[in-house]
Amino acid sequence: SYELTQPPSVSVSPGQTASISCSGDQLGNKYACWYQQKPGQSPVLVIYQNTKRPSGIPERFSGSNSGNTATLTISGTQAIDEADYYCQAWDSSHGVVFGGGTKLTVL
Amino acid sequence: QVQLQESGPGLVKPSQTLSLTCTVSGGSIRSSGYYWTWIRQHPGKGLEWIGYIYYSGSTYYNPSLKSRVSISVDTSKDQFSLKLNSVTAADTAVYYCARARIAATGIDWFDPWGQGTLVTVSS
Numbered sequence: 001s002y003e004l005t006q007p008p009s010v011s012v013s014p015g016q017t018a019s020i021s022c023s024g025d026q027l028g029n030k031y032a033c034w035y036q037q038k039p040g041q042s043p044v045l046v047i048y049q050n051t052k053r054p055s056g057i058p059e060r061f062s063g064s065n066s067g068n069t070a071t072l073t074i075s076g077t078q079a080i081d082e083a084d085y086y087c088q089a090w091d092s093s094h095g096v097v098f099g100g101g102t103k104l105t106v107l
Numbered sequence: 108q109v110q111l112q113e114s115g116p117g118l119v120k121p122s123q124t125l126s127l128t129c130t131v132s133g134g135s136i137r138s139s140g141y142y143w144t145w146i147r148q149h150p151g152k153g154l155e156w157i158g159y160i161y162y163s164g165s166t167y168y169n170p171s172l173k174s175r176v177s178i179s180v181d182t183s184k185d186q187f188s189l190k191l192n193s194v195t196a197a198d199t200a201v202y203y204c205a206r207a208r209i210a211a212t213g214i215d216w217f218d219p220w221g222q223g224t225l226v227t228v229s230s
Contacts, residue, residue: 031210031215033215033216035154042220042222042223043154043203043217043220044218044220045217045218045219048208048215048216048218049216054218086153086154088216088217090210090214090215092212092213094170095156095167095169095170095214096144096156096169096213097156098155098156099153100153101154
């Protein structure tokens with residue numbers, strides 16, 4: 001099976017940069033996207049096609065994807081960014097694949 | 108803007124069939140370039156893709172659920188539906204519907220998502 005691996009948790013101080021990784025075999029050859037999910041809410045797309053931001057998503061959210069790792073970066077992290085983040089990609093053999101999710105804590 | 112809303116029973120008995128409907132508003136389910144998708148999230152856990160349908164009726168299911176899942180579409184009502192049979196407690200989850208952007212191969216991303224509906228499997 002194709003798996004995407006994320007760290008269970010990441011902590012960051014307000015105003016600092018948070019980086020959340022997502023690892024998978026040759027992930028850099030696929031498109032990766034990222035979702036933000038706050039408690040009790042539906043996931044929201046924050047990055048698609050590795051680096052693109054949907055309308056309405058703040059510029060502090062950015063993404064990259066190379067080799068086996070995609071990364072979501074939040075610059076100048078704010079308290080409102082505290083949430084669970086999921087990466088997602090498409091695998092030709094297994095269909096849609098989600099990472100296990102990362103809980104971002106803004107201390 | 109497109110919005111999605113799930114509806115259906117919140118409680119299903121073991122061995123029975125879970126049935127949910129997603130209503131699309133603010134746009135047409137016949138829009139080219141999109142699949143219509145079901146995704147679930149077990150309590151306190153991550154996201155699991157269930158399957159998707161194109162407005163023409165073409166479907167693609169998660170191999171791990173394929174034997175129990177059926178997704179259908181009603182273009183006259185801008186709705187698509189999920190049926191999951193022979194449910195057990197392990198199927199207790201929040202079920203989301205979402206619009207999926209079609210990629211050159213498969214799916215690119217999911218946006219927007221419905222608000223989700225909790226389905227509990229219990230006698």
